[in-house]
Amino acid sequence: MSLQRRLLLYLLICAPLVWTLGMLVSASRARHEVNELYDSEMIRLARQVQAMLSSLPPGSAPVRGMPVSQGDVGAAHVDDFAIAVWDATGKMLVIDPGQDGTQLTRRAEANGFVDDQIGSDRWRVYYLSSAGGEWLVATGQKSYERDEVVYSLTLSQLLPWLVLLPLLLLAMTWAVRRALAPVRELSHELRERAAEDLRPLSDAVAPHELKPLVGAMNGLFNRIEATLARERRFTADAAHELRTPLAVLRAQWDVVRRSSDSASRAVAERKLSAGMDRMDRLVTQLLALAGVETRLGAQRTSRSEVSWQGIVEHAVSDCLPTAERRHIEIECSWPPSRTHPFPLLGDAHLLTVLLRNLLDNAVRYAPSGSVARLIFEADSVTVENDGEPLVAEQSARLGERFYRPEGQNESGSGLGISIVQRIAALHGLTVSFSAKDDGRGVRVVVGYATPTRSAGATSS
Amino acid sequence: MRLLVIEDDPLLGDALAAGLRQLGHVVDWFTDGGGAHAALASASYDAVTLDLGLPGTDGMTWLQRWRQEGRTEPILILTARDAVEQRIAGLDAGADDYLVKPISIDELAARLRAIGRRSAGRAQAVWRHGALAYDPATREVLWQGTKVDLTPRECALLEAFLNQPQRVLSKATLQEKLYDWSGEPESNALEVHIHNLRRKIQPGIVRTVRGVGYALGAAEAVR
Numbered sequence: 001m002s003l004q005r006r007l008l009l010y011l012l013i014c015a016p017l018v019w020t021l022g023m024l025v026s027a028s029r030a031r032h033e034v035n036e037l038y039d040s041e042m043i044r045l046a047r048q049v050q051a052m053l054s055s056l057p058p059g060s061a062p063v064r065g066m067p068v069s070q071g072d073v074g075a076a077h078v079d080d081f082a083i084a085v086w087d088a089t090g091k092m093l094v095i096d097p098g099q100d101g102t103q104l105t106r107r108a109e110a111n112g113f114v115d116d117q118i119g120s121d122r123w124r125v126y127y128l129s130s131a132g133g134e135w136l137v138a139t140g141q142k143s144y145e146r147d148e149v150v151y152s153l154t155l156s157q158l159l160p161w162l163v164l165l166p167l168l169l170l171a172m173t174w175a176v177r178r179a180l181a182p183v184r185e186l187s188h189e190l191r192e193r194a195a196e197d198l199r200p201l202s203d204a205v206a207p208h209e210l211k212p213l214v215g216a217m218n219g220l221f222n223r224i225e226a227t228l229a230r231e232r233r234f235t236a237d238a239a240h241e242l243r244t245p246l247a248v249l250r251a252q253w254d255v256v257r258r259s260s261d262s263a264s265r266a267v268a269e270r271k272l273s274a275g276m277d278r279m280d281r282l283v284t285q286l287l288a289l290a291g292v293e294t295r296l297g298a299q300r301t302s303r304s305e306v307s308w309q310g311i312v313e314h315a316v317s318d319c320l321p322t323a324e325r326r327h328i329e330i331e332c333s334w335p336p337s338r339t340h341p342f343p344l345l346g347d348a349h350l351l352t353v354l355l356r357n358l359l360d361n362a363v364r365y366a367p368s369g370s371v372a373r374l375i376f377e378a379d380s381v382t383v384e385n386d387g388e389p390l391v392a393e394q395s396a397r398l399g400e401r402f403y404r405p406e407g408q409n410e411s412g413s414g415l416g417i418s419i420v421q422r423i424a425a426l427h428g429l430t431v432s433f434s435a436k437d438d439g440r441g442v443r444v445v446v447g448y449a450t451p452t453r454s455a456g457a458t459s460s
Numbered sequence: 461m462r463l464l465v466i467e468d469d470p471l472l473g474d475a476l477a478a479g480l481r482q483l484g485h486v487v488d489w490f491t492d493g494g495g496a497h498a499a500l501a502s503a504s505y506d507a508v509t510l511d512l513g514l515p516g517t518d519g520m521t522w523l524q525r526w527r528q529e530g531r532t533e534p535i536l537i538l539t540a541r542d543a544v545e546q547r548i549a550g551l552d553a554g555a556d557d558y559l560v561k562p563i564s565i566d567e568l569a570a571r572l573r574a575i576g577r578r579s580a581g582r583a584q585a586v587w588r589h590g591a592l593a594y595d596p597a598t599r600e601v602l603w604q605g606t607k608v609d610l611t612p613r614e615c616a617l618l619e620a621f622l623n624q625p626q627r628v629l630s631k632a633t634l635q636e637k638l639y640d641w642s643g644e645p646e647s648n649a650l651e652v653h654i655h656n657l658r659r660k661i662q663p664g665i666v667r668t669v670r671g672v673g674y675a676l677g678a679a680e681a682v683r
Binding site: 239240241243244246247248249250251252254255258259268271274275278 | 469471472474475476478479482483540541542560561562563564565566
C-alpha cells in the first residue's frame with residue numbers, strides 16, 4: 001500500500017473516532033444544561049401555582065381550566081409540562097389544560113424531584129407542599145421530551161460535520177500529497193535514472209526524515225561504483241595482460257606449423273608448451289585474484305580459527321615441483337610447542353593461496369641449491385629465501401598488478417604479490433618486504449596491521 | 461627484408477624472430493631499446509617492429525627519439541596497449557603502423573611488407589623490373605612469365621636490389637641484408653649468390669660496379 005493511501009486511511013479512521021468522542025462529550029454537556037433549564041422551570045412553575053393557590057380563600061373552588069385560545073405561542077411547547085394539585089384530603093384539582101396532570105401520582109410525603117414510571121413513560125416530577133399542608137402541587141415532564149431536545153441539539157452539530165466530511169477528505173488528500181511531495185520527487189529521480197548512473201542524490205532538498213535514507217543510498221551508490229571501478233580495472237588489466245601470452249601462443253604456433261624439419265619443430269613445440277604453461281598460470285592467478293576481489297567486495301569470507309598445518313601442507317605441495325626443478329629445499333619451522341602459531345580467524349582457502357604465492361616466489365627467485373624458509377611465530381608468518389635483495393623501486397612497485405621486475409628468466413604473471421596483499425588486507429594483515437638480518441636475501445613478513453593481539457596472547 | 465624486432469618478452473620475441481625467419485627474412489631481435497638503438501645506427505633495416513612496454517625507457521620514447529634523429533626506417537608498433545588514444549599517440553609519434561597483440565606472423569609479415577613498400581615509394585604488391593616480376597608476399601620470382609626457383613638468400617638479395625633499383629649497393633650493405641648478427645658469413649658467399657642470380661635469371665640482372673659494389677641491371681637491359 002502506498003504511503004499516501006496509508007496516511008489517508010489512518011486519517012479517515014481517526015477523524016470519525018475523534019468526532020464520536022467529541023459528540024459524546026457535547027451530548028452529555030447538552031443533557032446537563034437541558035436538565036438544569038427544565039428543572040428550574042418546573043420548580044418555578046410549582047411555586048407559582050402554590051402562590052396562586054394560597055391566595056385563594058380556603059374551601060373556595062379553584063379555577064377550572066384556562067382560556068381555550070392561547071393565541072400565538074411562537075416556538076413554545078406549552079404542553080411540555082403537566083401540573084397537578086391535590087388538596088389536603090387528596091382530591092385532585094385539575095388545572096392542566098392538556099390534562100396530562102391527571103396521570104401524576106399523589107405522593108403526600110414527597111418533596112422535591114422524583115423520577116417516576118407512569119404507564120409506559122418515564123417522568124420527572126417535582127412535588128411542592130404548601131406550608132400548612134393544604135395543597136400539594138406536582139409539576140412533571142416526560143423524560144423523552146428532554147431526550148428529544150438533547151438529540152436535536154446533538155444532531156444539529158453532527159449535520160454540518162457530515163456535510164463537511166467530503167471537503168475534509170479533499171483537504172486531507174491535498175495536504176498528504178503535498179507533505180509527501182519530496183518522497184515522490186526522490187522516487188521520480190531514481191526511476192528516471194539510467195542503470196549505470198551512480199551519481200549521489202542531492203540531500204539538500206530532502207526533508208529531515210529522508211536524509212538518513214538518501215545518505216544510505218548515496219553510500220550504497222559509492223560502494224557499487226567502487227566495486228564497478230574495481231571490476232572494470234580488473235577486466236581491462238586482465239585483457240591487457242592476456243594479450244602478450246596469447247601473442248606468444250599464436251606466434252609460436254605459426255612457427256610450429258611452418259617448421260619443416262623435426263628438430264626445429266621440437267624446439268618450437270617446447271616453446272609453445274612453455275607459452276601455454278605461462279597462459280595457464282596467468283589465468284589461474286587472474287581467477288584467484290578475481291575470487292579475492294569478489295570476496296573482498298562481498299565481505300563474505302568464511303572465517304574460522306585457522307589450522308596452519310593443513311594450509312602449509314597444501315601450499316608446500318603445490319610448490320614442490322618448482323622447488324625440485326630448481327633444487328631448492330623448503331623448510332618450515334614452528335614456534336615452541338606450547339605457543340599457538342599465529343592465531344588468526346580467516347578463510348583457509350585464501351590463506352593457502354597467500355602462502356602458496358609467497359612460497360612460489362621464494363622458490364622461483366632463490367639461487368639454485370639454496371633453502372627457502374617458512375617461519376611461524378606467535379604473531380606472524382615469515383617467508384624468506386637467499387635471492388637477490390629487492391632494490392627500493394622493486395619493493396615500492398611489488399604490489400602493483402602485472403609488475404614484473406626486469407631481467408626475469410622465470411615465468412610469472414606479475415599478479416602474485418597483488419593477490420597476497422589483497423588476501424592480507426581481507427584478513428586485516430599487512431605484508432612487509434625486507435632483506436634478512438644479514439642484509440642478504442628477501443624476507444616477507446605477514447602480520448597484524450596494528451599489534452592488537454600481543455605475542456602469545458592465545459596459547460592452546 | 462632485414463628486420464629489427466624489439467620485444468622484451470622472451471617467449472614472444474623468440475617466436476616473432478623464428479616465424480619471420482621462416483618467411484625468409486633476416487631478423488635481429490633485441491629485448492630493450494638501447495640494443496636496438498645501437499643496431500639501427502650500425503645496419504640498415506627495411507622495417508622495425510617495436511613493443512611499447514619495454515624495460516627501462518618506454519618504446520614510445522625510443523620512437524620519438526629516433527624520429528627526432530631523422531631515422532626514416534618504417535616502424536610498426538606491436539603492443540598490448542589497445543586504447544584508441546594510445547594508437548593515436550603511437551601513430552602521431554611517427555609509427556607507420558600500429559598492431560595490437562595477439563597477431564599472426566603472416567599478418568605481421570604482410571604489414572611489414574606494406575610499410576616497407578610504402579617507404580620505398582611503391583604501391584604495387586608485385587615488384588616489376590623489366591621482364592622480372594617479384595612478389596615479396598609469396599617470394600615468387602617470374603622471369604619473362606616463367607617461374608624461377610631461388611633459395612631464400614638469393615631471394616633476399618634480389619629483394620635488396622629491387623628495393624633500391626637506382627642505387628649501387630656495397631658488399632657490406634648487401635651482406636647486412638643477408639645475414640643477421642648471429643654468425644659471420646663467409647667472405648665469398650655474396651659472390652656465389654650473385655653468380656647464381658645471374659645464372660638463374662639473366663647475366664645482366666646484376667651489374668658489377670668496380671670498387672663500389674653491385675647494382676640492379678637497367679630495366680631496358682633485362683628484357
